[in-house]
Amino acid sequence: MIGAEGTQHYLSRPIQLPCGVVLKNRLVKSAMSDSLADGEGNPTQAQIRLYERWAEGGVALSIIGEVQGDARFPEKPGNLVLGISSNPEALHALACRASINGAHIWPQIGHAGALSHLPISRPKGPSALQIGSFKCAGMLISEVKQLPEIYAKAAKLAKDVGFTGVQIHAGHGFLLSQFLSPLFNRRSDLYGGSIEARCQIIVEVIDKVRCAVGHSFPIGIKINSSDQLEGGLTPADALEAIRMLDRTSIDLIEISGGTYFPGVQPNSGSPGGGAYFVEFCQRAQHVTSVPLVATGGFKTRTQALSSLSSGAVDMVGVARAMILNPALANSWLSETAGDPDFPRFEAPPLGGVTAWYTTLLTAVGNDNESNFALDISSAIRLYEERDALRCVKWRKKFSAL
Numbered sequence: 001m002i003g004a005e006g007t008q009h010y011l012s013r014p015i016q017l018p019c020g021v022v023l024k025n026r027l028v029k030s031a032m033s034d035s036l037a038d039g040e041g042n043p044t045q046a047q048i049r050l051y052e053r054w055a056e057g058g059v060a061l062s063i064i065g066e067v068q069g070d071a072r073f074p075e076k077p078g079n080l081v082l083g084i085s086s087n088p089e090a091l092h093a094l095a096c097r098a099s100i101n102g103a104h105i106w107p108q109i110g111h112a113g114a115l116s117h118l119p120i121s122r123p124k125g126p127s128a129l130q131i132g133s134f135k136c137a138g139m140l141i142s143e144v145k146q147l148p149e150i151y152a153k154a155a156k157l158a159k160d161v162g163f164t165g166v167q168i169h170a171g172h173g174f175l176l177s178q179f180l181s182p183l184f185n186r187r188s189d190l191y192g193g194s195i196e197a198r199c200q201i202i203v204e205v206i207d208k209v210r211c212a213v214g215h216s217f218p219i220g221i222k223i224n225s226s227d228q229l230e231g232g233l234t235p236a237d238a239l240e241a242i243r244m245l246d247r248t249s250i251d252l253i254e255i256s257g258g259t260y261f262p263g264v265q266p267n268s269g270s271p272g273g274g275a276y277f278v279e280f281c282q283r284a285q286h287v288t289s290v291p292l293v294a295t296g297g298f299k300t301r302t303q304a305l306s307s308l309s310s311g312a313v314d315m316v317g318v319a320r321a322m323i324l325n326p327a328l329a330n331s332w333l334s335e336t337a338g339d340p341d342f343p344r345f346e347a348p349p350l351g352g353v354t355a356w357y358t359t360l361l362t363a364v365g366n367d368n369e370s371n372f373a374l375d376i377s378s379a380i381r382l383y384e385e386r387d388a389l390r391c392v393k394w395r396k397k398f399s400a401l
Contacts, residue, residue, distance in 0.1 A: 010308050011301075012333050015060075015291060015315065017251040021165070021218045023060040023315070024102045026308055027329045030254070030295040030317035031065030031108040031167065031222065033076055034361050035386070039393030041071060041081025043094040046365030051098035051105060053364060054322060058329035059103055060315075063167050063220075063254075064094075067107035069154030071398045073116040073124070075174065077390035082107065082154035085397065088161050095162035106165040106220060109154045111147070113175025114184060115261075119391045120398075125178045126185040126192065134261050144191055147175075147201060148208035155219070156212040165218030165251070168205060173259030176202050177224055180241060181259070183231040195237040199244050206248045220252035221245065222295075225280040227259040235280060239287055246288035254293040254317055255281050275303050282312040293317045300339040301332045323360055345376060352376040355383035 016022050036047035054062045066075040069082055082091075098105035114125030114136035128138035155166045170176035178184040179201050185192050191201050202221070209219055223241060227233040245253060255277045276296035284292055295317030298304055304316040322328045324340035331338070345353055356379040363372040374382065 025060045026315045028317040029059045029062040030319045031063040033066045035078030037080045039390030040397040042087040048094045050365035053326040055103035057327035061104040064107045069150045075112040077394040082157045091161040104164040108167040110169035111175040120394045148204045151205045152208040152212035155209045167220040171222040171224045181233045195240045199241045210249045218251045222254040225257040243287040256295045278307045355380045
């Protein structure tokens with residue numbers, strides 16, 4: 001361990017990724033589903049301004065959550081889409097304004113799979129399943145083999161319009177995470193069974209994306225340390241998956257965890273307070289030389305400094321704290337301000353806290369957070385009304401699919 005001055009220096013220290021790209025400090029604005037696209041897969045002015053504000057606020061890297069390469073399987077109707085129907089000028093405006101001040105901006109390329117939004121999708125996962133109230137169809141082998149090309153085309157478009165890298169989403173229960181999890185992947189072909197087989201499609205996706213974007217363009221990945229579900233991905237298997245990732249051309253591995261499926265019991269080992277996944281990252285350091293980001297539970301500068309100075313993580317991922325203070329990176333780097341004050345909610349309904357933070361994101365994107373005064377019930381109502389309107393637009397835009 002080093003002294004306080006040394007730890008603060010470490011927070012502001014640049015980091016070079018394996019592809020050669022340098023990130024200016026150790027703070028990442030982790031992906032969130034901001035639901036700020038226009039319902040047709042294109043960015044809005046509020047979304048562009050939101051990521052510009054985080055860039056102004058000093059962050060090294062912002063990741064746009066839930067960007068779809070296949071509009072048939074969205075997480076929400078407010079997702080961005082990287083495809084043939086995208087508006088390249090609007091995407092370029094987002095990439096350009098979000099990369100000011102030396103910041104990097106990466107779309108998180110995903111596929112919701114079995115968790116695709118029902119009003120605008122017919123969910124498909126690695127296997128046909130019915131668990132409690134949850135059910136989905138299973139993917140044919142031909143559909144699985146199409147996935148690397150889908151991700152590669154999305155990544156190439158991201159590069160062409162000016163994004164500075166991409167992240168592949170293999171966490172939080174979405175499609176690639178479903179392939180990793182024995183709870184949802186019950187295939188008997190080359191993509192199911194052992195952890196090596198369950199990870200195979202991810203390796204193929206990375207290889208295809210690398211061919212599409214070249215050797216000097218950053219490719220990151222988000223992966224669960226555990227599904228925190230009975231019968232799901234275990235930490236031991238997650239470490240083996242990371243060992244496999246170490247043999248690919250991946251540039252940054254973000255560690256998170258947790259999966260929500262209706263009807264599936266959560267594991268009693270779910271994380272509690274504090275930074276959730278630092279201990280797992282410490283173990284992962286022994287199986288990979290790729291830089292590691294821990295995301296989840298970081299609320300204070302002290303937590304960030306402690307995790308970095310211990311050597312457990314190479315970067316710190318922060319999400320909700322950067323909604324509460326879009327300039328949090330500058331605050332933590334210069335010590336000019338303290339930590340954000342997190343709101344307390346008494347017995348919030350399921351999904352209520354997420355809805356509240358998502359509506360606050362909209363206010364930040366409109367430079368209007370100082371007037372934000374919604375309670376959770378009002379936030380849920382606004383969130384659901386907006387989703388419903390965007391579902392109408394999504395179905396009209398992508399009905400041919």
